[in-house]
Amino acid sequence: MIIKKKQLIIPLIYTITLFLVSILIFITNKNNKNEKTNNNDLINPVTDKNNKDYYKYDSPLKNLVDEKGNIINVALIIYPFTDEKKYKTYLEAKERGMKFIGSSSYINFPCVTQNKHDITHDKKNISWNYDYMNICFGWFHCFRNPYDNCIIKSKPNALISESDFIRNEGYDYNENVEKEYDFIYICLKDNDKCEAGWQSEGRNWELAKKCIAIMCGKYKMNGLLIGRINCNFPESYSNQLTTTDFLDYHTFIKQYERCRFIFVPNILDASPRVLTEALSFNLPCLVNYNIIGGWKYVNDKTGIFFNDETDFEKKLNIFLSKFETYKPRDYFFKNHGKHKEGKEIVEFIKTYIPNYKTEINIDLDKVEYVVPVV
Numbered sequence: 001m002i003i004k005k006k007q008l009i010i011p012l013i014y015t016i017t018l019f020l021v022s023i024l025i026f027i028t029n030k031n032n033k034n035e036k037t038n039n040n041d042l043i044n045p046v047t048d049k050n051n052k053d054y055y056k057y058d059s060p061l062k063n064l065v066d067e068k069g070n071i072i073n074v075a076l077i078i079y080p081f082t083d084e085k086k087y088k089t090y091l092e093a094k095e096r097g098m099k100f101i102g103s104s105s106y107i108n109f110p111c112v113t114q115n116k117h118d119i120t121h122d123k124k125n126i127s128w129n130y131d132y133m134n135i136c137f138g139w140f141h142c143f144r145n146p147y148d149n150c151i152i153k154s155k156p157n158a159l160i161s162e163s164d165f166i167r168n169e170g171y172d173y174n175e176n177v178e179k180e181y182d183f184i185y186i187c188l189k190d191n192d193k194c195e196a197g198w199q200s201e202g203r204n205w206e207l208a209k210k211c212i213a214i215m216c217g218k219y220k221m222n223g224l225l226i227g228r229i230n231c232n233f234p235e236s237y238s239n240q241l242t243t244t245d246f247l248d249y250h251t252f253i254k255q256y257e258r259c260r261f262i263f264v265p266n267i268l269d270a271s272p273r274v275l276t277e278a279l280s281f282n283l284p285c286l287v288n289y290n291i292i293g294g295w296k297y298v299n300d301k302t303g304i305f306f307n308d309e310t311d312f313e314k315k316l317n318i319f320l321s322k323f324e325t326y327k328p329r330d331y332f333f334k335n336h337g338k339h340k341e342g343k344e345i346v347e348f349i350k351t352y353i354p355n356y357k358t359e360i361n362i363d364l365d366k367v368e369y370v371v372p373v374v
């Protein structure tokens with residue numbers, strides 16, 4: 001049969017059109033996916049990163065932004081001024097009209113740092129040449145007893161932590177991921193020899209090893225240790241503990257889904273974000289009672305405290321017996337986050353800056369919440 005040219009042209013045009021439409025849909029979906037990922041990297045993306053008062057991660061100042069990402073002229077001071085450059089950053093911001101709230105986000109700041117591996121552990125360090133209480137009009141802390149931790153009673157303060165504001169919108173939580181490990185423990189390496197340092201001190205590595213011996217050795221649990229490599233464990237349970245080197249954030253955050261609960265033996269930690277990240281992935285928590293911050297997240301809906309290796313096994317048994325009753329994800333999102341502490345920050349500023357209508361660069365009466373950039 002002879003096919004005429006006209007009969008060929010119509011199907012050919014249809015095929016080409018269908019092909020081009022398919023390519024367009026693929027490109028559009030890819031761009032939308034990338035845009036969604038980028039938007040979810042931060043729960044509060046800054047709209048103007050060219051602003052002189054946009055502070056990067058190496059700064060002791062942390063921006064507060066409203067729900068639209070607008071930078072407010074109130075910033076947090078999250079750790080000591082460890083050199084003249086950091087102090088200069090503060091002075092320049094002050095000259096431009098920035099106001100400051102202290103934030104206990106770094107170990108036990110504003111007290112002299114307890115971590116013996118930290119340069120600010122030395123009272124003679126330049127960090128302690130400055131009166132942080134006087135610099136700030138208020139303070140956000142993480143302590144059970146703030147006045148025992150260098151917060152003066154005359155200074156307005158509130159129990160608000162950076163760990164209240166995690167990037168949960170971008171986590172893409174999947175409750176159906178199969179559990180490969182019983183527990184996850186995060187303790188980044190100080191070196192490639194698993195020797196002591198800042199990280200091991202802050203994450204209480206010495207106590208952790210004793211508790212891991214109980215969980216893996218006696219209870220035959222499988223554990224995931226993130227960030228610490230080349231450590232020696234007894235052969236009797238070494239094959240039950242998987243260790244990783246440092247992981248990039250997007251790889252790391254998905255590890256929670258592979259685990260049943262989080263183990264937090266930390267003491268010198270100002271409310272670790274890994275704890276609230278784990279809660280958002282619905283992981284119950286087993287936490288050291290003596291932790292500086294983060295204790296406020298632990299209750300009968302989320303997990304249990306232990307004190308040290310002497311009561312750990314007893315508390316572990318109680319924890320496991322109640323395991324199915326914990327609802328950490330529901331609890332955390334109902335009680336913490338931008339719609340809880342974020343609103344409290346707005347009220348805090350309005351309360352302690354009486355002239356906020358003229359001194360603050362955005363209309364706080366029309367703002368739903370203010371949060372730190374995370």
